[in-house]
Amino acid sequence: MVRIFIVIAMLGMPAAAMAGPCTAASSTCVEWVAMGRGPARSLVYRSYPLDARNERITRALVIVHDTSRDAAAYFRTGLAAAHLAGALDDTIVIAPRFASRNGVGCADTLEEGEANWPCEGNSWRSGGVAAGGTATSFDLADEILMRVARKSIFPNLSAIVVSGHSAGGQFVTRYQMANRVHDTLGVPVRYVVANPSSYAYPDALRPVIHPGETADPSGTAFKPLRERSCGNYDRWPYGLADRSGYAEQMSVAQLRKQLAKRPATYLLGELDVLPVASFDSSCAAMAQGPTRLARGQAFAAYVNGQLRARHTVTIVPACGHDARCMFTAEPALRVLFPPL
Secondary structure: OHHHHHHHHHHOOOHHHHOOOOOOOOHHHEEEEEOOOOOOEEEEEEOOOOOOOOOOOOEEEEEEOOOOOOHHHHHHHHHHHHHHOOOOOOEEEEEEOOOOEOOOOOEOOOOOOEOOOOOOOOOHHHOOEOOOOOOEHHHHHHHHHHHHOOOOOOOOOOEEEEEEEOHHHHHHHHHHHHOOOOOOOOOOEEEEEEOOOOOOOOOOEEEOOOOOOOOOOOOOOEEEOOHHHOOOOOEOOOOOEOOOHHHHHOOHHHHHHHHHHOOEEEEEEOOOOOOOOOOOOOHHHHOOOOOHHHHHHHHHHHHHHHOOOOOEEEEEOOOOOOHHHHHHOHHHHHHHOOOO
């Protein structure tokens, strides 16, 4: 009798509630996400379907790739982190792919209808527009967040974390200040910015850091930089002048307000002090600090000191510029999977 009852009860459960997470970085764990009414669409890896009701899901982790645009690798990293945190069953892990094919620096194979994101310049990492269309990379992130926030699909979702490493960290820090859905989702959103090469400062102040030094979060000095000494230092995506793409539709005042108000953690590798892995050595980037570690510490000191934000810095010991090391370290797990 008991066994029969259990079988009948299971047969009555939704398929999504019975299935475990999808953990293969292959076509079995892929969905297409259209932006607006289409036709542009982008591929995402996800551990659970985005359109099947699932009452077990309490968290969503969005993890954005670096310049390699290897969403599969970042999906595996997100899954590894969720496993280590004991969160695979109640967290949907999502890794979008910003594929690019421009015939020069980027040569991804694009599927039919797949958005072709700009490779250089105002690229996908700063809300750039897809080739031949009007949708931006931040529009794709908006769509993903709006989907996971639907109570009809994930009724028990209590937290969304948007994270990215390196170029993905550049994406997340600018999306944190610019996106237009943060306050409309009905679910708290946090942003985890890991080891980017640059940030978008909302004014002319830049840190005073000498080579060989790091930024002291409590005592970093800032001074105005002049355009004649560094022509692009205040232009998007290093500053807020001459914005294009998604961010140009919002005022500087609103961007400053959102930057300060929205919760962010700067996840920085203790050993990320070498100019490796597409390190930005331009004048505009070097004005923010000599290393990625120094730049992250300085930007946190800036937003907390100048804008009265309450952003946090988490230093990951013994990690350099390596996403797997960063996201699977114990200090990172507490940030990526906060207590509910």
